[in-house]
Each structure stands twice: as structure tokens, then as C-alpha cells.
Amino acid sequence: MSGLDKNLPVLVTGGGGFIGGWLVGELLRMGHGKVRSVDMKPQSEWYQVHDRAENMVLDLRGLDACRQAARGQAYIFNLAADMGGMGFIETHKAECMLSVLINTHMLMGAREFGAKRFFFSSSACVYAADKQTSADVTALKEADAYPAMPEDGYGWEKLFSERMCRHFREDFGLIARMARYHNVYGPHGTWDGGREKAQAAICRKVIEAKQSGKHEIEIWGDGEQTRSFMYIDDCLKGTLAIMESEIIDPINLGSAQLVSINQLVDIVESIAGLKLKRRYKLDAPKGVRGRNSDNTLIKKLLGWEPDICLEVGLEKTYRWIHDQMVSARTGAKAVGAR
Ligand code: NAD
Ligand code: GDC
Numbered sequence: 001m002s003g004l005d006k007n008l009p010v011l012v013t014g015g016g017g018f019i020g021g022w023l024v025g026e027l028l029r030m031g032h033g034k035v036r037s038v039d040m041k042p043q044s045e046w047y048q049v050h051d052r053a054e055n056m057v058l059d060l061r062g063l064d065a066c067r068q069a070a071r072g073q074a075y076i077f078n079l080a081a082d083m084g085g086m087g088f089i090e091t092h093k094a095e096c097m098l099s100v101l102i103n104t105h106m107l108m109g110a111r112e113f114g115a116k117r118f119f120f121s122s123s124a125c126v127y128a129a130d131k132q133t134s135a136d137v138t139a140l141k142e143a144d145a146y147p148a149m150p151e152d153g154y155g156w157e158k159l160f161s162e163r164m165c166r167h168f169r170e171d172f173g174l175i176a177r178m179a180r181y182h183n184v185y186g187p188h189g190t191w192d193g194g195r196e197k198a199q200a201a202i203c204r205k206v207i208e209a210k211q212s213g214k215h216e217i218e219i220w221g222d223g224e225q226t227r228s229f230m231y232i233d234d235c236l237k238g239t240l241a242i243m244e245s246e247i248i249d250p251i252n253l254g255s256a257q258l259v260s261i262n263q264l265v266d267i268v269e270s271i272a273g274l275k276l277k278r279r280y281k282l283d284a285p286k287g288v289r290g291r292n293s294d295n296t297l298i299k300k301l302l303g304w305e306p307d308i309c310l311e312v313g314l315e316k317t318y319r320w321i322h323d324q325m326v327s328a329r330t331g332a333k334a335v336g337a338r
Contacts, residue, residue: 003244004075008116009034011069013060013106014079015053016046018189019121019181019235023077024050026236038069039080047188061101063108070109077119077243078106083154084195086220089125090285093153103161107168107176117175119243120165122250124182124291125155135226137290139256142180142249142297151287162250169248179242182254182293186232186313187320198261199229199314203321206268209276211325216277220284223262228255228292231313234306241302254293255306267311271318 004010010027014020015037024037028050035052040059043049058065060080070076081099083089089096103120110118127140128149150159165176183197191200198220205217230253238253259267262278269275298304 004032004117004240006031007033008074009036009072010075010077011036011038011073012077012079013038013069013102014081015039015055016041016043016049017079018047018186019184019232019239020077020079021046021048021188022186022232022236023079023239024048024053026240028052036069036073060106061098063105066102066105066109067112070106070113070115072113073110074116075119075243076106076110076115076117077121077239078103079121080106081121084190085197085201086285086287088195089151089154090287096154097157100157100161103157103164107164107174111168111172111174115174117177117243118165118168119239120161120176120178121239122162122178122180123155123158124180124252124254124293125151126159126162126180126250127155127291129288132288132291135224135260135290137226137258137292139258139292139294140252141294142251145250166248177242177245177247178250179239179253180250181230181235182252182291183227183229184232184235185229186317189232189317191321191324198227198264199317200321202261202265202268203314203318204325206265206272206274206276207318207322207325210272210274215274216279217265218279218281219261219265220281221261221286222280222282223265223278224260225286225288226258226260226290226292227264228258229264229310229313230255230306231308231316234308238298238302238304241304245302247301251298251301252293252295253298253304254295255310256293256295257306257310258290258292259310264310264314267314268318271315
């Protein structure tokens with residue numbers, strides 16, 4: 001482990017989003033004195049705004065914007081991407097692939113201004129489709145990304161950008177680190193509007209059912225598809241450990257607690273204290289049948305394992321989404337609201 005020098009400037013792209021917003025807060029809490037946060041959204045729409053950071057609004061698809069963001073930065077966490085859950089990535093493939101502009105230009109900016117380290121947030125969506133056809137899936141090892149047949153659109157872009165990070169290291173000496181995030185959740189994430197992922201969507205739907213008294217829920221697919229979900233605190237610890245490490249190849253960062261979507265709903269129902277009639281929307285976006293993270297490598301190399309189980313993480317997430325929904329209804333601003 002190298003350890004990041006807290007006196008050197010750090011850039012987080014996508015700092016107005018879910019993981020980026022938390023990462024900026026964590027870097028400041030750890031004592032990093034110069035943290036720059038960049039996002040294309042107007043600041044009023046950032047999920048978290050940290051006053052002690054240098055907050056900039058830039059569209060990082062352009063090279064000039066990336067040069068402006070990267071200038072003078074020693075460490076770059078590149079999290080900006082046009083992305084969302086299954087409902088978004090299955091229907092916005094071209095937009096997802098255009099994130100290649102962000103990743104290309106951020107790498108070019110990092111190289112030009114001599115960044116010491118570069119982090120790329122890749123995804124479990126790089127894994128080959130034929131290894132994810134069963135709900136009782138064998139957990140995915142890093143080598144399972146090849147031969148390549150990733151998630152259409154979003155997954156191809158992530159896999160291509162992984163390769164670009166690798167070649168910037170080989171050809172230009174840029175120290176690039178890559179994590180393959182498996183479905184991350186927690187407070188201050190997207191929970192409505194079409195980009196939300198299953199955990200937040202199910203919390204929102206259960207709360208809506210409770211508030212309306214109409215005790216039923218729509219679930220995409222037959223509910224027997226499986227996933228593992230990683231709580232944001234575990235994601236932050238792993239991200240920092242990977243950035244500081246000497247691991248040059250992409251590595252899994254995810255939970256290995258495999259659950260079906262029906263089991264996810266069971267947990268959220270028990271947090272809410274109610275049971276709902278389930279309606280299955282079989283023609284909704286479903287993605288792969290099963291996906292889990294094999295954590296053998298990250299455990300061996302970094303000693304990293306998730307600390308937060310799904311039941312605990314979902315309880316925190318449910319409470320936060322509940323507060324957002326109550327405040328949206330009453331017009332009051334919830335504590336910690338964006
Ligand atoms: P998010 O959507 O909350 O944050 C991404 C941010 O990037 C958004 O705030 C968005 O406005 C910003 N952005 C998009 N295009 C931009 C542009 N052209 N210029 C500047 N900013 C731009 O998503 P997140 O969950 O925080 O994900 C962060 C990263 O991790 C992304 O690269 C994502 O693909 C990756 N990832 C996330 C998950 C997950 O489950 N959350 C899983 C796998 C990979
Ligand atoms: O959206 P997601 O969390 O993405 O969906 C998981 C499963 O939950 C899917 O099979 C989906 O059909 C099901 N599901 C059931 N009901 C609902 O109301 C709902 N909303 C949503 N969104 N899903 C529902 C994600 C990508 C990310 C990221 C991670 C990496 O794929 O969308 O961008 O890269 O993977 O692990 P998921 O897990 O398929």
C-alpha cells in the first residue's frame with residue numbers, strides 16, 4: 001500500500017452523484033486538504049455538497065473540461081458516468097456508451113498533467129453474459145470478463161475503458177487502478193426518476209404502498225433473479241484500498257451475499273412491518289438472471305471483506321428514502337436532503 005499523501009490535491013469526478021458525493025466527504029473526513037469535486041449537474045441537484053471541497057460544474061465529455069478538472073491534481077477518482085439501474089441502461093445504450101468520452105478525456109487530462117494515480121469505477125456489467133444465466137449463479141471471478149460478451153451498451157463501454165486504463169499504464173506509465181463495483185446502495189443515492197436500482201426502487205415502492213394503504217407491489221421479472229448488493233461504506237473502504245494498492249488489473253468490489261429479488265422484497269417488507277401482494281411484470285428490464293461477486297482475490301490481496309450485511313444496510317437506506325418521501329410530500333426539507 002502506498003497511502004495517499006493528504007497534502008496533495010485530489011479530484012473526484014461525478015462528485016454530485018451517489019458514490020462520488022460520499023467519497024468527497026470521506027476524503028475530507030480523512031484529512032485531505034485539497035479536494036476538488038466535479039459534476040455536470042447544476043449544484044442544486046448534487047446529492048451532497050461539501051463546502052470544504054472545491055466544487056466545479058463541468059461537462060467532462062469534452063477534452064477542455066477534463067483538462068480544466070485534471071490540472072494540478074495528483075490523484076483522480078474518475079466516477080462520472082451516464083448510468084443507472086436496469087430500467088435506464090437497457091433503454092439508453094448509446095448514452096451509456098458516450099461515457100467513453102469522459103473516460104478517454106479524463107485519461108488524457110491525467111496524463112497531460114502528470115497525475116500520480118488514477119482510479120476508474122468499472123462495473124460487474126463487464127462480465128460475460130453466458131456466465132450469468134442461472135439464478136443459482138457461480139460467483140464471478142475477475143477472469144470471467146473474457147471471452148467478452150458484457151452487458152450491451154453500458155458494459156461494453158466499461159470493458160473498453162478498462163482496457164484503455166491498462167494501455168495508458170503500459171504505454172504512458174499512468175498508474176491506473178480499477179474496481180468492478182457490484183450493485184452499490186445506501187442513503188444519498190438515486191431512488192426515483194428512472195435511474196434507480198433495485199434496492200432503492202423496492203424501498204420506495206414498499207413505502208408508497210404503506211403510505212397509500214394499497215398493499216401491493218410491482219416487481220420486475222419473476223423475482224427469482226439473483227444479485228448481491230454492496231453498502232456504500234464498504235464501497236468507500238474498498239475504493240480507497242484499491243486506489244492505494246499495487247493491483248494493476250481490474251478487481252471485484254462487491255458483496256458475496258447472494259439474494260433473489262423476492263428475498264430483497266422480504267427484507268424490506270419486514271423493515272416496513274407489512275406484507276404486500278406481489279405483481280410480477282415479466283416484460284420489464286431484467287438484465288442477467290444471476291450475478292454474484294467472487295471475493296477471493298480482493299480478500300487475499302487487500303484483506304477486504306464487506307462489513308455491512310444487507311439487512312442492516314437496507315434498514316439505513318429505507319429510513320433515508322422514507323424521510324425524502326415524507327419531506328417531498330409535506331414540502332419540508334429532510335435532514336441531509338440534497
Ligand atoms: P451516479 O449517477 O449517482 O453518479 C454519477 C455522476 O456522474 C452523476 O452525478 C452525473 O451527473 C455525473 N456525470 C454524468 N455525466 C457527466 C459528465 N459528462 N460530466 C460530469 N459529470 C457527469 O452514479 P454512482 O452510483 O455514484 O456511480 C459512480 C460510478 O460507479 C459510475 O462510473 C458508475 O458507472 C460506477 N458504478 C456504480 C455502480 C452502482 O451500483 N452504483 C455499480 C457499478 C459501477
Ligand atoms: O436495476 P438493478 O438493480 O440492476 O436490477 C436488479 C434486478 O432487480 C433486475 O433483474 C431487475 O429487473 C430487478 N427489479 C425488480 N424490480 C425495480 O422496481 C425492480 N427497479 C429496478 N431497477 N430493478 C428491479 C446493475 C446496473 C448498474 C451497475 C450494477 C453492477 O445491474 O444497472 O448500472 O453497473 O449492475 O452490479 P442490475 O443489478 O441488473
